[in-house]
Amino acid sequence: MSIRERVTLLVGGVGGAKLALGLADVLPAGALTVIVNTADDFRHLGLHVSPDLDTVMYTLADMANPKRGWGIAGDSLKAMSLVERYGGPSWFSLGDTDLGTNIYRTALLDEGHTLTAITERFSKALGIEHTILPMTDDRVRTLIDTVDMGTLGFQDYFVRERWQPVVTGIRFEGAAEARPTEAVLQAMAESEVIILGPSNPLLSIDPILSVPGIRDASVASKAPVVGVSPIVNGQAIKGPAAKLMAELKLDVSPVGVLRHYDSLLDGFILDERDSALLDAVHNMGVQAAARQTVMQTRPDKVRLANEILDWIEGSDL
Template sequence: MTRTVVLAGGVGGSKFTLGVREALGADADTTVVVNTGDDLWLSGVRLQPDVDSIVYALAGVNDTQRGWGRAGDSERVNEELQAWGAGWPWFTLGDLDLGTHLARTGWLRDGLTPTQVIERMQRRWPLGVRLLPMTDSEVDTHILLADGSRMHFQEWWTRHRAALEPAAFENPGIVDAVPAPGVVEAIAEADVVLLAPSNPVVSIGPILAVPGVREALQTTKANVVGVSGIIGGRVVRGMADVCLTAIGVETRADAVAAHYGARSAGGILDAWLIAEEDASLAPAVDALGIRAVVAPLWMTDAAASAAIVRAALDA
């Protein structure tokens, strides 16, 4: 049985993970390492947006219209929080979603680690994959703005829609963090590692910044294959272009491949899937020492996502 590891975060990561399960089957040996740089404390509860997005998507209970939260959720508790002047008025917590956060917070207060909490969460629904956080440490993403001020990533992303010019992205404490139990081992023992078409800066970036993860990718016997989230020079969803510009990377599929780098040159990629719209960039990707593979990359449904995964596995 093929052992597959996926690095993922955000809505793109959840759609891609659905495609992995569709392509490989629910009985496959699949481990998904999830970004926890988006995490935060709000109104006394611990939120893990990327973890929850992937759990809800795999469980089939996600809100596909909004792209986050639970389908059919209500917001009575959120309205009451706002009446008390608590929380963030621009960051909605649905009632069902809040139940997840309360359960998580209670388990954390009882002494469970994030890894143990996520393992417990997976008992509720047959997800068909094993989820691991990138680390058990709290390494929330903060944005250093061009004016010198700082704010939590969620405020910058959700409230300001990335309209405030960023100068840098920081994960305080990450230099002292360690990979969650099982992460390095899963990468070392994998037959293939897939980088989901998630935001390279704030979704995949924090995973790679955990000491030991990048080294594990560089030394694994597995092929490491990434999927571009840039199609035709534009981001598919979200504001990844703002993030890329801030770190000096152009919003192009070949530029993101160069950002990750070839394993043969100290980077992490062996192959890189680019969209049919970007076929002309294939020689530039190949010149980096990364095998370019051209394929349809629009994740319109689970079947389309599964086809992308199969193309990545063929690579």
Template sequence: MTGPRVVVLAGGVGGAKFTLGVREALARRGAPEATVVVNTGDDLWLSGVRLQPDVDSIVYALAGQNDTTRGWGRAGDTERVNAELQAWGAGWPWFTLGDLDLGTHLARTGWLRDGFTPTEVIARMSQRWPLGVDLLPMTDAEVDTWVVLNGGARLHFQEWWTRHRAALTPERFENPGIDRAVPAPGVVETIAAADVVLIAPSNPVVSIGPILAVPGIRDAVRAASAPVVGVSPIIGGRVVRGMADVCLATIGVETSASAVAAHYGARADGGLLDAWLMAEEDADAAAQVEAAGIRAVVRPLWMTDAATTGVMVDAALDAAGV
């Protein structure tokens, strides 16, 4: 197949929707499958099994198995095992494990216990359904995200996000051990060989942030010969879903398309971006993005379905000149 070699940095439900659009756009162009580097910072151990929420969101979406109503988990899932866990006082009563979803976690945990790396586990998972992209974890190390609250209390990110809905004021986010982590096999090499690097409209702090915090990945993106195009997760001055605004405020970034672009920074000034897709609702901030040394491209950014998202990805590829 001909066409651009595309690398995507992604996480969360927004990353899953964006990846569907990437697959759609590249299929129309007759291009090779994209490589998606997935955030594993919100992974966790629960009831003896290893969960990878962002990996699973992307796998289920690409496989057409995701629950589009809830926005997470498998479509048509049941919760019989989860009810039994709660009856035993095991797990988290506010963190639901569907029966089909639990099958994924059990398979993953078994493979990990057998000595397979997360990279190898994701490769095995990718064989079940025709996903149409190559998936790589950001690292094979366990670097779960923890939230340090004002006062010093620490919660796993999933407890802060899912149980408390980000209502507890965070002081900072941490990924213990990430300074000693290394990129998963193939991540740096794939970025170096790419024709374009896309930063999905995922949470900049807890989805994209951990990927870039793995030593070597930010430098690889910055040094890439390919253009780097980011897509704003902010539309009309608001986050599209979730509580990314709380995360941004924690690191001192305003919830605006121009502020998130500045957070990533222009490659000409040591940052990451060459171009930034921003919503029509934020067009009046395009001049601020341009003033920061980043080319602003104003387009519709609502990811209503794969075809619409594919058109958005086309705009990102056009902005990269590929």
């Protein structure tokens, strides 16, 4: 059974974008839909910034900074240097070229265009052959409750404070009132497989699933739902996933990630270093496979994408 005509991937930023690139490279043009977390969008210096959307967009357009995984390769920070000289907030950097995206996105939003329509417009202009969708056109905001600093907005926690505060809870303001777009629901309904990428389950995937209708659409879809663990050998490949899971008393392991998704998944990909956990996953009623999931090079991304698709096609999910 081929599943390579309609694949839907749910992701956040850098980690998920790596798998998105691998899938984009191996799938036919137009076969991949990437549904992206927008709960870390915020206004900065008057601009509407969509960090995860832009990371995925720049990655699929071959524009992303290869070392950081976010921002634009070769971008400069002259504008931010002047902002800092004026005494303005410089803790969140927007590159000079990246500013073009954020300036025009903000202008289009102010004119009444939806984030979905804007993202489609930008993606086409950058030559991207697949579909990138925000999880919703409504405002959802990740709020982080901490021990010593009260409640922080996501970017304050993640960038300004470098995710050091101890976390006691995570909330998604506005999620209950938000709605998925028709494009999101259609993509999930028509998918041959739905993949939850190796993004932070608490900060990247949970916001998407918190939008009423998206989790239900995953369950209702005839497509198998397959997750890729972001935890490898007890650690996160990048970012605060392991730290957050420990602070929130979750098992910092692929099994902990699987439990967190609470029976949503039909299949699960672990890193080969966690292959000893395969029996535990199978005992939870989920089919699983162990692969080399760490993606450092483009060939790594292509290899993992192919291995995931090959495994799904060869299984009875």
